[in-house]
Amino acid sequence: xxxxxxxxxxPGFGLTFGFTAVYISLLVLLPLSLLVLRTTSLSxxxxxxxxxxxxxxxxxxxxxxxxxxxxxxNAVFGFIVAWSLVRYKFxxxxxxxxxxxLPFAMPTAVSGIALTAVCAPNGWVGSVASSFGVKIAxxxxxxxxxxxxIGLPFVVxxxxxxxxxxxxxxxxxxxxxxxxxxxxxxxxxxxxVLPSLATGFTLAFARAIGEYGSVVFISGNISYxxxxxxxxxxxxxxxxxxxxxxxxxxxxLCASFILMLIIxxxxxxxxxxx
Amino acid sequence: xxxxxxxxxxxxxxxxxxxxxxxxxxxxxLVALLGPSGSGKTTxxxxxxxxxxxxxxxxxxxxxxxASVVGNRVADRRVGFVFQHYALFRHxxxxxxIAFGLKVRRGRDRISRKAIRERVMNLIxxxxxxxxxxxxxxxxxxxxxxxxxxxxxxxxxxRFLLLDEPFGALDARVRQNxxxxxxxxxxxxxxxSIFVTHDQEEALELADRVVVMNKGRVEQEGTPSEVFHSPKxxxxxxxxxxxxxxxxxxxxxxxxxxRSEVVADGNKQTRFFVRPHEIELxxxxxxxxxxxxxxxxxxxxxxxxxxELVDSSNKEIFVEMSHDKYSMYKFQNGDSVFVVPKNSIVxxxxxxx
Numbered sequence: 001x002x003x004x005x006x007x008x009x010x011p012g013f014g015l016t017f018g019f020t021a022v023y024i025s026l027l028v029l030l031p032l033s034l035l036v037l038r039t040t041s042l043s044x045x046x047x048x049x050x051x052x053x054x055x056x057x058x059x060x061x062x063x064x065x066x067x068x069x070x071x072x073x074n075a076v077f078g079f080i081v082a083w084s085l086v087r088y089k090f091x092x093x094x095x096x097x098x099x100x101x102l103p104f105a106m107p108t109a110v111s112g113i114a115l116t117a118v119c120a121p122n123g124w125v126g127s128v129a130s131s132f133g134v135k136i137a138x139x140x141x142x143x144x145x146x147x148x149x150i151g152l153p154f155v156v157x158x159x160x161x162x163x164x165x166x167x168x169x170x171x172x173x174x175x176x177x178x179x180x181x182x183x184x185x186x187x188x189x190x191x192x193v194l195p196s197l198a199t200g201f202t203l204a205f206a207r208a209i210g211e212y213g214s215v216v217f218i219s220g221n222i223s224y225x226x227x228x229x230x231x232x233x234x235x236x237x238x239x240x241x242x243x244x245x246x247x248x249x250x251x252x253l254c255a256s257f258i259l260m261l262i263i264x265x266x267x268x269x270x271x272x273x274x
Numbered sequence: 275x276x277x278x279x280x281x282x283x284x285x286x287x288x289x290x291x292x293x294x295x296x297x298x299x300x301x302x303x304l305v306a307l308l309g310p311s312g313s314g315k316t317t318x319x320x321x322x323x324x325x326x327x328x329x330x331x332x333x334x335x336x337x338x339x340x341a342s343v344v345g346n347r348v349a350d351r352r353v354g355f356v357f358q359h360y361a362l363f364r365h366x367x368x369x370x371x372i373a374f375g376l377k378v379r380r381g382r383d384r385i386s387r388k389a390i391r392e393r394v395m396n397l398i399x400x401x402x403x404x405x406x407x408x409x410x411x412x413x414x415x416x417x418x419x420x421x422x423x424x425x426x427x428x429x430x431x432x433r434f435l436l437l438d439e440p441f442g443a444l445d446a447r448v449r450q451n452x453x454x455x456x457x458x459x460x461x462x463x464x465x466x467s468i469f470v471t472h473d474q475e476e477a478l479e480l481a482d483r484v485v486v487m488n489k490g491r492v493e494q495e496g497t498p499s500e501v502f503h504s505p506k507x508x509x510x511x512x513x514x515x516x517x518x519x520x521x522x523x524x525x526x527x528x529x530x531x532x533r534s535e536v537v538a539d540g541n542k543q544t545r546f547f548v549r550p551h552e553i554e555l556x557x558x559x560x561x562x563x564x565x566x567x568x569x570x571x572x573x574x575x576x577x578x579x580x581x582e583l584v585d586s587s588n589k590e591i592f593v594e595m596s597h598d599k600y601s602m603y604k605f606q607n608g609d610s611v612f613v614v615p616k617n618s619i620v621x622x623x624x625x626x627x
Contacts, residue, residue, distance in 0.1 A: 102539075169361035172325050175348045176355040177375030177430055187378070191365045 032253065038246040052246045054234060055223055060138060063229040064255065067208035070147035075201045078155025079193075085156070104153045107269045108213025115146055129178040138220030143228060147215045150206030158200035162193045202260060209256050230268040276301045276466040277322060277434060278337040284290045284317055284490075287355035291317045292328070293490040299434075299468060299483075304460045309487035310513065315470045318487070319436050322468065323355050324348040338378045338433060358439040360419045362411040366421050369407040372397055373524060375430035397425040400459070417448040424456075428465075437469035441476065453480055474514045486510050487519075506511030508621045511547050516592050518553065520546040522613060546618035550594040554614040555581065564612025567591055569605055581605065583613065596604060 039047060050056070084090075085097050102112060119126045119136040129136050136142050166189060174184045212230040219226040229252050237243035277299040284292040292314045307315040320326040322336060325348055335342050349525050363371050375479060376390045398407055401421035411419055420440060427435060440456070441449040457480050460467060471477050477484050477499040486493045486501055486509075494506040501614050507513035556564055567583040569592075574580075581599040583591040591613055605611065 095282075111326045144474070167359075167361060169357045169359065170363065172348070173355065173357060174363070174374065174378075175362040176323060176353060177378065177426065178349045178352070179374070180349065180380075181283075187365055187374075231427040 022269055034255065035246050037166050038243065042214060042243050042247060046243075047247050050244050051251045055227070056229070056248055058224045059227045059229040059232050060251070060255070062143060062225075062227065063209060066140065066143045066147055066228075067205055067211075068210050070144055070151050070200050073144075073148055074155045074199060074204045078152055078201060078204075079197065081152070082156045082159035082163055086160055100153050102153075103150050104150035107148065108211065109217070111149060112146060112217035114213035115142075115149060115214065119145060119261050137218050138222070138226065140219075140226055142218040142220070143215055143226060146218050147208040147211060148255040150211055151208050151216055152172070154203035154207060155197075155200035158203065159193060159194050162196040166192060180193060195267055200265060202263045202267075205263075206256060206260060209252065276303075276339060277336070277468070278340075279322065280335040281331060281333045281463065282318070282321060283331060283334070284314070284326065285329065287330040288586065288614070290490050292321070295490075295492060297485060297492060297495070299466060302464045303336070303482040304457070304480065305468045305483045305485060305487050306481035307468060307487060308474060308477040308513070309474070309493075310472060312489075313487040314490040315472075315487050316438055319438055319468060322434075322568060323353050324351050325355070326500050331454075336465065336502050346510055348509045352430060352433050354430065354432030354435045356420075356423045356427050356435070356437040358442050360411070360443075362419055362422055362426075363409050367408050367410055368398070368403060368414070369394055371411070371422055372425045372429050374426065379502050393429060397429055400428075400612070401425040402455075414561070415448075417452055418483070420444065420452065422512070428463075429443055435465050435467040437467065439470055439472070440469075441473075449476075455479065478514070486513060488513070496580055506617065507547075508547060511619060511621075516550050518548045518550065518615075520548060520593050522546055544620055546615065546616045546620055547614040550580075550592040551578070552615065552617040554616055555583075555595070555603065556612045556614060557609075559612045564614045567611060567613050569607055569609045572605065572607060574600070 042050070081100065083095075085093060116137055119123070119129070119142060121127065121130045121135065121137065126136055134141070136145060147165050170188060171184055175190050188245065210230060212228075212234065217229055218229055219228065219231075221227050221231055229248060233245045233248050233252075236242075236248065277297075279295055279297040282292055283290075295314075295318060297318075307318060310313045315362045317326060321328050324343070324346065328334060334344075336344055338351070366374065373390050376385060376393065379385065388389050395407070396405060401424055403418060403425070404419055406414065406418065411422065415420065420443075424437075424440075441452055444452065453476060461499045463479065478501075481498060483496065483500050484501050485495045489508050501510060502514050505514060511517055524525070557625040559566070565585060567585040569581060570584050571582040572579065573582075575596070578594045579597055581595070581600075582591045583593065587590060593613070
């Protein structure tokens with residue numbers, strides 16, 4: 001039997017796929033595998049000892065916990081921002097829409113300094129907060145604030161196109177069938193934007209785990225309390241402890257990879273009906 | 275009377291979409307709102323459903339079975355609305371779509387899961403989608419989606435059914451079938467229904483009554499045969515089918531046609547509208563009443579023979595005749611013949627086609 005050759009309608013699959021494979025390998029996989037390779041200069045027990053040091057473990061907790069919390073908060077409030085930008089017409093809408101991108105565009109160190117200035121006990125927000133007995137700068141709360149700041153555009157920008165895609169007639173249909181505004185929101189709108197919401201959440205979460213610049217200023221970097229993992233890595237590098245730095249990096253890498261995998265499979269599950 | 279529309283005017287910015295519309299829909303009828311795009315027919319339908327507002331002038335009102343519904347929200351009017359592009363919930367199955375209106379009920383109106391299931395399965399059977407209840411809209415054909423939309427609207431036991439261009443997005447064959455099926459279903463359940471269409475054939479074939487609309491006004495309302503055979507004005511006549519326009523004079527009770535628009539003498543020139551099937555073609559000019567014309571195209575596929583002609587001033591004339599008649603004369607392309615209008619309608623007001 002002769003084998004039927006399969007021809008694709010769009011030409012160039014071989015070329016583009018080859019390019020993609022090489023590109024991803026060079027840019028992503030090669031540096032990452034070097035990272036893993038570097039850690040092999042450590043023995044297994046040395047590796048365990050470094051990555052389970054109490055100071056390091058405390059930083060994992062802060063980094064993952066604050067990142068997760070920031071992503072959750074961004075998912076909620078980013079949704080509201082995206083919703084009002086898409087659904088309503090109001091003055092300065094274009095301007096506000098543009099401002100959403102600022103955390104993307106600004107150098108993270110600049111954001112960090114700005115946030116610190118505002119949230120420090122003598123800053124605008126910080127002074128108000130401290131009158132209620134709340135300290136933002138140089139606490140874990142400060143870390144959270146910085147991570148919320150840098151994650152917001154990810155949620156807003158992934159949600160906007162999906163919200164724009166929602167057919168007005170679908171909502172009208174639901175309304176004519178007797179649904180209340182709340183029922184339309186929970187039963188029609190939310191299910192259709194859930195995949196993008198999950199994507200936005202994932203992106204914000206991933207970005208927060210790796211964030212360094214904006215956090216180091218506002219956190220104050222107090223050992224065991226406001227030290228994030230990326231900061232520890234930098235500290236180890238500055239002390240010429242390359243093996244230690246890569247060991248901690250590998251742990252962080254694995255953690256974020258596993259989390260991405262979980263969230264992506266949830267998303268895939270949620271898209272099954274599409 | 276089921277649905278009454280009184281003095282409804284609607285403006286979109288400066289565009290007058292509806293100009294003081296008054297309309298009464300008899301109980302149990304299937305009524306067509308027929309008109310070209312921009313005539314306001316969809317706007318009127320949406321206003322009846324409560325999806326669109328209107329100008330609150332004195333006497334403006336919408337009544338369902340004699341009671342005003344102007345203060346009621348869409349959800350409270352209990353009308354089944356079928357959208358042109360179906361507007362199905364894509365992340366719900368066929369079952370979920372049809373059950374939606376029952377599941378969102380609150381308080382006293384809530385019904386048990388079992389009762390919902392029973393009613394939904396009945397509707398699925400009614401719209402002939404048995405076995406497809408767990409499919410998602412994306413997995414259905416256009417005709418199937420339209421029937422899901424219909425079943426979904428019927429599930430809430432609506433007081434009226436409103437359909438916006440229900441067959442607009444379907445191909446010709448499916449459209450024909452679905453049209454006949456909808457008529458049969460209407461005869462079965464006798465639910466007062468209003469549908470919007472721009473297709474005169476659809477309106478005439480399907481509806482009990484036809485409302486012809488143009489530029490935000492109702493031009494004529496009546497049974498399909500009334501509006502077709504005694505159109506009130508040139509617009510209705512033109513919109514309900516092909517029509518030929520002749521100019522002529524009435525001289526001492528006798529009509530003499532010519533197609534030039536120049537008035538030859540003091541006699542008033544009149545415009546005559548003639549349907550293609552009410553024109554006779556003769557090889558010779560008997561009585562001297564015929565207009566000379568040349569056959570430019572003959573189309574024989576179909577139930578009738580369609581012949582296109584051009585007259586001396588190069589204007590087109592459309593003629594339809596039975597195949598029997600056609601074979602009597604054996605006309606050929608390019609033949610010179612004489613056109614004799616058999617039955618023409620004269621409208622008092624001027625109107626240009």
